[in-house]
Amino acid sequence: MASQLPDGLAMPLNGALPSTVGVGALGKTMSAYVHIPFCRVRCGYCDFNTYTATELRGVSRASYVEELKKEIALSIDVLQRADVSLRPLHTVFFGGGTPTLLPVSDLADALQALRDSHGIEPEAEITVEANPDTLTAEYVDGLVRAGFTRVSVGMQSAVPHVLSALDRTHNPAAVDQAVSTIHSAGLEASIDLIYGAPGESLADWRRSLEQAISLNTGHISAYALIVEDGTALARKIGSGAMDAPDDDLQAEMYELADELLSKAGFQWYEISNWAKSQQQHSQHNLAYWNNQDWWGYGPGAHSAIGGTRFWNVKHPAAYAGRLAEAHSPALSYETPDQQAVTLEQVLLGSRLAAGIPTQGHDPQAISTLIAWGLIDGKRAIEGRIELTLSGRLRADEVVRELLFRSQD
Template sequence: MAGPLPEGNPMPADGSLPVGVNIGAEQRTMSAYVHVPFCRVRCGYCDFNTYTATELRGTSQSTYIDELAREIELSGQVLARSELPVRALTSVFFGGGTPTLLPAEDLVRALELLRTQHAFAPGVEITTEANPDTITDDYVQKLAEAGFTRLSLGMQSAVPSVLATLDRTHNPASVAHAVSLAQQAGLEVSIDLIYGTPGETLEQWQESVEAAISLGTGHISAYALIVEDGTALERRIRRGELPVPDDDLEADMYELAEKLLSAAGFQWYEVSNWARSPDQRSVHNLTYWQGNDWWGYGPGAHSHIGGVRFWNVKHPAAYAQRLADGHSPAAGWEQPDLTAVALENVLLGSRIREGISTAELDNTAVASLIADGLIDGTSAINKRLVLTLAGRLRADEVVRRLTFS
């Protein structure tokens, strides 16, 4: 399960936000994230806020949408009290956990509640994550008819032994079947991959990337495995049952992914994300990287409104109880100071293809990064800081050198 929640200020029982979150709201888009914290089994590497059936203690999947309905209504009240302008949602993302463990009718109902409360912008992107084994023709047809536009499939790998190390239970063949069903229903599809699994070879990683490309989707994400403390995977590595992931091999895997994806017509738009065309980029991903506003619904979900961050209690039972009592499920909030905001703008903005303005950056640090081949010199002449391939591999170093120079 995910680590502890951040420390912060206690959230008022009615969920009211600090004064000033409405300032500049017209220049920011608004999105919604819906967390569905249910999984059949917990993957060994997973540190997300998820629960299997035996861990729910006092709540159940069958009542979850009723609880979400209360938070959706509450969010409308809170935003109105904060004098925020009415902004139609530009993206909605159902994540988890495994949202598609719920009946399709539950996801559709949650979507309709959001549509009623917030309205949807023209061309709104509506995505749900899915385990390939949970997808049926009837399921995706119901999603498409309700307005879902996109399916994000957790493929992770095409190699059975790698999936076994990750404790993934799906059959690799089911990925192609799920993609086909989703595309026939008119949905865009994104494929998620993980590289750097203990014992995974460069050849196995190439097999997975090529298999993902062959599926004909418009979007592929590739994330380096992070071994989180307290996970089953971390314990196996600590006991010597699995090797420690190799940083140099992970760098080789990233470079190989870039080579294969670029040759197949994909273009990177964020360090871990590639799309065949600009209109196949994930609008919701960019919401986070560009610092726009979003409300996160569900246990442990985080929100960001007007520079204020707040987060819900983690356990589904505690979440349900607070809402049943007429209280906000938020456990706390914080408002970073200007220095922290500036650091975060560099951290997030530098990861996307468009980069960030160099106007307020240290010229000596920028020149040094150009000399080291970590940022693009031509873009820097045009006052934009854009990472090179080497810079993407060392993105954290780039941020440190820009912010601590």
């Protein structure tokens, strides 16, 4: 069961945005996220808004791109009615689910619809997520012809028993073949890893890291496993069939990741992301973290335009039904107040290697964080709050100290 949508104000059926968004969008880049909600099987740890064939309630994958194109056309109308200047897309990201379950021609069609409507910057980063066993040379060639620049490969682990604990179905050997195919086609490849799965040892994690590094990609993400309520993994842990992730072991795994990746020429630029150069940072994720604008297309997708956040109905059948009636698929919206915006800026900005300004934060809180070894003292004196390695492991404490000390 995918996680629940947040509460909010009811969105008008025509999708009209508040009159303030035109001003709020000034000076921001525009990105597009395209949600492909289909999976062959549901991984036990996953609470994303994804559906297997038996859960689609009559919706066809074959018609999905036509529904996306309806929302793309509607979004242009909504933006124009709100007096938001159309901006060429800075980044595009196809996520899921498993986008590469669709024919490559469908992905190309959706991308072309975005190009025809919004326009796309000449050097835009255009990414698609992929399971390694869905990529063939022919498929990747189709991605190149469509204009994709980057493929994010869901490796997760190089160890079979760890993949089994996560309910991942691919053969570890498929990752090497997929990355080789991506590189041969001239595309950038990024690797996604997960650590802390039930039964995973530090040696297992080292093996996965070393395998990922050997693939010679320019970007690696490593995420601590989080047990989400309602997932199959949560039920197994609740019944005692599997052990819960160990916080201390996950901390050791993070330290090992930073050590090995740093030795291999990677630098962290966000707590869970490392790259070999600034040019290989995920520009799409940076757009989120830096509070730029984006429109999320597809069931359950979230958008942020000019300070207003809104989100679509979750199920593909409900999404298709609304569009069939020429209604917006957006369910609800919110316009966060300044306090909420500040909280988010600290939550997200403090996770970046670039950090956040010291200005506006309690000097005593900053002194405390320096004393605890959680932020860099020299950089704090120079006016930036930047996390140390210990600070990355205790990022939530840093945020609490920065935001709530003055309220105590």
